[in-house]
Amino acid sequence: MEEHETCSERTVERQRDATNEDCLSELTKGRCPVNFPVAVVLPAAGSGERTGLSTPKQFCKILGRPLISYTIHAFERVFWIDSIVVVVAKESHDLMTDIIQKYNHTKVKIVEGGSTRHRSIFNGLLAFSEQGFGPKLQKPKVVIIHDAVRPFLEEDFLLKITLAANKQGASGAVRPLVSTVVAATTGGxxxxxxxxxxxxxxEMPQGFIYDIIYQAYQHCSExxxxxxxxCLELALQxxxxxxxxxxxxxxxxxxTHKQDLASAEAVIKESLSQSACIITGECTETQNLSTWMKNGLMAEGMWVDAIPNIEQGMTLSTNRNLIKLSVNSPKSVEIEEFMKMCEETKDVLYPFVILWVYLNVSGQASFSQENDEASAIMTLAEDAQKRNIFLYCVRLSYSKDSTECERxxxxxxxxxxxxxxxxxxxxxxQMLYA
Amino acid sequence: MEEHETCSERTVERQRDATNEDCLSELTKGRCPVNFPVAVVLPAAGSGERTGLSTPKQFCKILGRPLISYTIHAFERVFWIDSIVVVVAKESHDLMTDIIQKYNHTKVKIVEGGSTRHRSIFNGLLAFSEQGFGPKLQKPKVVIIHDAVRPFLEEDFLLKITLAANKQGASGAVRPLVSTVVAATTGGxxxxxxxxxxxxxxEMPQGFIYDIIYQAYQHCSExxxxxxxxCLELALQxxxxxxxxxxxxxxxxxxTHKQDLASAEAVIKESLSQSACIITGECTETQNLSTWMKNGLMAEGMWVDAIPNIEQGMTLSTNRNLIKLSVNSPKSVEIEEFMKMCEETKDVLYPFVILWVYLNVSGQASFSQENDEASAIMTLAEDAQKRNIFLYCVRLSYSKDSTECERxxxxxxxxxxxxxxxxxxxxxxQMLYA
Incomplete structure (x- = not known):
C-alpha cells in the first residue's frame, strides 16, 4: 500500500510508518474541503467464480484477515466518510457480522444483496431511502461506489472522486488499457x-450525487x-x-483471479513491514548491536528507530514491528512478560512481529534443557498468534573475528x-541462528 | 503453472510431478498433428515502465531466475517448436546471452529490438528472411508471437493457436474483459x-502463417x-x-505492474512445490516417521512418495523436493555427501529443496558443540544455494506422549x-524445531 497524501492535497513528507496514515486525516481536519455528508456502498455479494476457489474472494483471508476488512478499513480511516453500506449475499450475513465485530468496524451497515451487481448496488442505495428495509441511514450528498475486492485505496484519490462527483454529478476512476480490445464476428x-x-x-471507485444515482436506478430497465x-452509464442514460x-x-x-490474492498479500506484507523499533536494553553489547542492526535494516529499505525500554503508558504505533535485544537466551517467562507490555502499548488488531535477538555469550546450556525451553517458547508463540503477534527468536553466535562478525x-x-x-x-x- | 495435457489433446491423467511435463511431448510424438515447421518470436525489448522498477520486468528475477527464462522454457519443452527468436534492446544483449548460457536454452537466437513493439517484432521475423542480419534461420510455416512477460503457457493451448493459424492464416488468444471499457470526450x-x-x-500468444504476417509488416505504415x-489488426488490414x-x-x-511479480512468484512456487520424495533410511523409527509425514503432506495437497535410499544411477525428477530422515542430528559431512548424491541424480537447473529431518533421540550434545555444527551447516547451505539447492534442517523433539507426538x-x-x-x-x- 503506498502511503497517501493529505486530505487537503498538501504534499506532506512521506511517512514511513503506516500508522501515521490514521492521524493524517485528523491533522488536516480543519482544512478539508469536504463539508457535506459522504457515504459508501460496497457491493460484496458476488460468488467470485473467477478465482476458482470455494470462498468468494472478498472473504478470502490475507494474513488471517478477510480481504473485505482491509477495504472497509481503507474507508473507515477517512474521517469525512460517515457510513459504509456493505451489500452481501444472504448466506454471508453472519460471516460479515463476525468480521465487523472482530475487526472493530464501526461505520458499517450490512444490507442483503440482489441477484445481479446492479440490484445489489441499488439495495445498498436504498439503505439511505425511506423505501429501504430497517432503520434509514442519513442520506449523503455524495455516495461512493466501490468494489470489496479493491483494498488499496488512498485518501487523496477518494477526495478527488468525491469533489468531482459533488461538482459534476458523477465521477469514475479510469486506467489505461493493458490489452488491446477486439470485437469478434458471430463466427468468432x-x-x-x-x-x-x-x-x-x-475502474472503481466511482462517485455520484446521491439523488442522481438513486434516480438512475429507479429508471433502470430489467x-x-x-x-x-x-453505474456511470446509468447516470448518463x-x-x-x-x-x-x-x-x-x-x-x-x-x-479477480487466484493469483491476484498472492499480489494482494505481497502488497499488504510490504505495508506492514515498513518499520521496526529496536528495544535495546541498557548494556553496551546490545546497544552496539542495535546500531549495527539499524544501519543494516535501513539499507534494506526499512525505517528503524531504537529505544532503551518499553515503559508503561507508552504508545507504540499500530503497524510497528518490534525487535528486542538481550544478552544470553531469554527465558520463556521473560518473553511472556515482554509480550504483555507490547500488547498494552499497541492496537493488536493489526498483526505485528516481535523478534527477540540474543547474543549467545555464555553458550553452555545443555541440549535437553534447551529442548524444554524451545517447547515452552513454541507454546507461547502459538498462543500469541491468536492475538495477532508473530513471535520469533534469533540466536547470534559470538565471535571476535571481524569477518565472522560481519557475516x-x-x-x-x-x-x-x-x-x-x-x-x-x-x-x-522458532529459534533461528545467525 | 497448471499441468498441461498432451499434444494430441488426449486427456492424460494429470501428472503431479511437474517434470513429467517434459516427457509428455515425447510420449505423444507419434500422434502430434503438427507436421510443419513452427518458430516463435518473443519481443523483449520493452523497458517495463509500469512496474516502477529499474530492471525491465522480463529480466526481473523470480526465485533467482529471470522471468524471460521461464517463458523461453515453456516453449523449449515443446518438441514441435524448432526455434525461438528473442528480440532484446541493444543494452540487454549481453545479459540475454548470459541467461541463455546459464539456463541451457538451446533453441534461442537473439535479435536486436527496434524503437517500438511492432518494429521489434518485425526485426524478429526478419531473422527467418534473406533480408535479416546474420545467419538466416529456417523459415517456419507458422510463427507464434508471444510476450516475454507471460511465462505460464501450456502446450495444449499453443497447439490450438498453431493449428488454427495454419488453417486460417492467423489466430489469437482472447479473454473476457475484466473492466468495462469507456470512451472519453476530449474534455475527459x-x-x-x-x-x-x-x-x-x-492477449498472447498469437499465431500466423509466416508469409502472411511477414507481408503484413512489409506493408506497415510509419x-x-x-x-x-x-498484430492481428495488421494481418487484417x-x-x-x-x-x-x-x-x-x-x-x-x-x-505488467510490480505486484504482478509477486503473483508470478506465487504461481511458480506452487508448481515447484507440488511433490516431494522422502528418503526414509532403513530403521523402523524413520520408516514410521515417513508414513506419518507422507499422510500429513498429502493432506496438504502435496504428492509424496518414499524410497529407502538414493542410489547411484538413479534418476530423480527435476522438480522433486527431497526430505531425508535420520535418527539423531546429522553431521555436516553426512549432509554434504547426501547433497552430492542428490545432485548426481537431478538436473539442478531447477531449484529444489533438501529438508533434513531428524529425531532427536540422544539429545545431550552441548550447546557450544552445536554452535560449531550450526555454523558448518550454514556454510554448506550458502554454498548449496549457489547450485540451486535450498537446504534446511528440522529437529524433532522425541516424546512418548501421544498428544505431544501429534502436535x-x-x-x-x-x-x-x-x-x-x-x-x-x-x-x-537453519535448524528448526518441531
Whole structure:
C-alpha cells in the first residue's frame, strides 16, 4: 500500500510508518474541503467464480484477515466518510457480522444483496431511502461506489472522486488499457480492434450525487438490471449526467483471479513491514548491536528507530514491528512478560512481529534443557498468534573475528527482513541462528 | 503453472510431478498433428515502465531466475517448436546471452529490438528472411508471437493457436474483459461505455502463417509502426486475413505492474512445490516417521512418495523436493555427501529443496558443540544455494506422549510445507524445531 497524501492535497513528507496514515486525516481536519455528508456502498455479494476457489474472494483471508476488512478499513480511516453500506449475499450475513465485530468496524451497515451487481448496488442505495428495509441511514450528498475486492485505496484519490462527483454529478476512476480490445464476428473471427489510446478501462471507485444515482436506478430497465455492469452509464442514460473520468493509480486493481490474492498479500506484507523499533536494553553489547542492526535494516529499505525500554503508558504505533535485544537466551517467562507490555502499548488488531535477538555469550546450556525451553517458547508463540503477534527468536553466535562478525550481522539482517516481511505462522516460536 | 495435457489433446491423467511435463511431448510424438515447421518470436525489448522498477520486468528475477527464462522454457519443452527468436534492446544483449548460457536454452537466437513493439517484432521475423542480419534461420510455416512477460503457457493451448493459424492464416488468444471499457470526450467526460459482452481483451500468444504476417509488416505504415499494438489488426488490414479468436486460460496473464511479480512468484512456487520424495533410511523409527509425514503432506495437497535410499544411477525428477530422515542430528559431512548424491541424480537447473529431518533421540550434545555444527551447516547451505539447492534442517523433539507426538507431527508438516513452498534464502541452513 503506498502511503497517501493529505486530505487537503498538501504534499506532506512521506511517512514511513503506516500508522501515521490514521492521524493524517485528523491533522488536516480543519482544512478539508469536504463539508457535506459522504457515504459508501460496497457491493460484496458476488460468488467470485473467477478465482476458482470455494470462498468468494472478498472473504478470502490475507494474513488471517478477510480481504473485505482491509477495504472497509481503507474507508473507515477517512474521517469525512460517515457510513459504509456493505451489500452481501444472504448466506454471508453472519460471516460479515463476525468480521465487523472482530475487526472493530464501526461505520458499517450490512444490507442483503440482489441477484445481479446492479440490484445489489441499488439495495445498498436504498439503505439511505425511506423505501429501504430497517432503520434509514442519513442520506449523503455524495455516495461512493466501490468494489470489496479493491483494498488499496488512498485518501487523496477518494477526495478527488468525491469533489468531482459533488461538482459534476458523477465521477469514475479510469486506467489505461493493458490489452488491446477486439470485437469478434458471430463466427468468432476478428471483426476489428479498438484504437487503444482512445479508450480507458473503467475502474472503481466511482462517485455520484446521491439523488442522481438513486434516480438512475429507479429508471433502470430489467435488461439493464440483468446485464448491465456500469453505474456511470446509468447516470448518463437516465439522468443525462456525463461523469468526469479521473486517471487512478495502478493500486486500484481488482482481485479477480487466484493469483491476484498472492499480489494482494505481497502488497499488504510490504505495508506492514515498513518499520521496526529496536528495544535495546541498557548494556553496551546490545546497544552496539542495535546500531549495527539499524544501519543494516535501513539499507534494506526499512525505517528503524531504537529505544532503551518499553515503559508503561507508552504508545507504540499500530503497524510497528518490534525487535528486542538481550544478552544470553531469554527465558520463556521473560518473553511472556515482554509480550504483555507490547500488547498494552499497541492496537493488536493489526498483526505485528516481535523478534527477540540474543547474543549467545555464555553458550553452555545443555541440549535437553534447551529442548524444554524451545517447547515452552513454541507454546507461547502459538498462543500469541491468536492475538495477532508473530513471535520469533534469533540466536547470534559470538565471535571476535571481524569477518565472522560481519557475516553474522549480514545473516541477522537477512533473517530479520524475511521474518518481518513473510510473517510465516509455520516459523513462529522458532529459534533461528545467525 | 497448471499441468498441461498432451499434444494430441488426449486427456492424460494429470501428472503431479511437474517434470513429467517434459516427457509428455515425447510420449505423444507419434500422434502430434503438427507436421510443419513452427518458430516463435518473443519481443523483449520493452523497458517495463509500469512496474516502477529499474530492471525491465522480463529480466526481473523470480526465485533467482529471470522471468524471460521461464517463458523461453515453456516453449523449449515443446518438441514441435524448432526455434525461438528473442528480440532484446541493444543494452540487454549481453545479459540475454548470459541467461541463455546459464539456463541451457538451446533453441534461442537473439535479435536486436527496434524503437517500438511492432518494429521489434518485425526485426524478429526478419531473422527467418534473406533480408535479416546474420545467419538466416529456417523459415517456419507458422510463427507464434508471444510476450516475454507471460511465462505460464501450456502446450495444449499453443497447439490450438498453431493449428488454427495454419488453417486460417492467423489466430489469437482472447479473454473476457475484466473492466468495462469507456470512451472519453476530449474534455475527459464519459462519452459512452462499451457493452462488455461484445468485446474481448486480446492477449498472447498469437499465431500466423509466416508469409502472411511477414507481408503484413512489409506493408506497415510509419504510423502503424509507431502507434500500433495489435498484430492481428495488421494481418487484417494488409492481407485481409481475419484471425480466429480463441478463448485462452486465465494463466495467460501478463506481468505488467510490480505486484504482478509477486503473483508470478506465487504461481511458480506452487508448481515447484507440488511433490516431494522422502528418503526414509532403513530403521523402523524413520520408516514410521515417513508414513506419518507422507499422510500429513498429502493432506496438504502435496504428492509424496518414499524410497529407502538414493542410489547411484538413479534418476530423480527435476522438480522433486527431497526430505531425508535420520535418527539423531546429522553431521555436516553426512549432509554434504547426501547433497552430492542428490545432485548426481537431478538436473539442478531447477531449484529444489533438501529438508533434513531428524529425531532427536540422544539429545545431550552441548550447546557450544552445536554452535560449531550450526555454523558448518550454514556454510554448506550458502554454498548449496549457489547450485540451486535450498537446504534446511528440522529437529524433532522425541516424546512418548501421544498428544505431544501429534502436535509435533502437525508442526513438522506445517514447517515442511512452508519451507518447500517459500524456499526462502534467509532460512537456508537453519535448524528448526518441531
Amino acid at each position: 473471427y476478428l471483426d476489428h480492434s479498438l484504437e487503444r489510446a482512445r479508450y480507458r478501462a473503467s 435488461a439493464e438490471f440483468k446485464f448491465g455492469t456500469e 437516465h439522468c443525462g449526467t456525463s461523469a468526469v473520468l479521473i486517471e487512478g493509480p495502478s493500486s486500484l486493481w481488482k482481485v 553474522t550481522m549480514n545473516k541477522l539482517c537477512q533473517i530479520t527482513v524475511a521474518l518481518i516481511r513473510d510473517r510465516s505462522a509455520a516459523f513462529s516460536g | 467526460y464519459l462519452d459512452h461505455s462499451l457493452e462488455r459482452a461484445r468485446y474481448r481483451a486480446s 504510423a502503424e509502426f509507431k502507434f500500433g499494438t495489435e 494488409h492481407c485481409g486475413t481475419s484471425a480466429v479468436l480463441i478463448e485462452g486460460p486465465s494463466s495467460l496473464w501478463k506481468v 509435533t507431527m502437525n508442526k513438522l508438516c506445517q514447517i515442511t510445507v512452508a519451507l518447500i513452498r517459500d524456499r526462502s534464502a534467509a532460512f537456508s541452513g
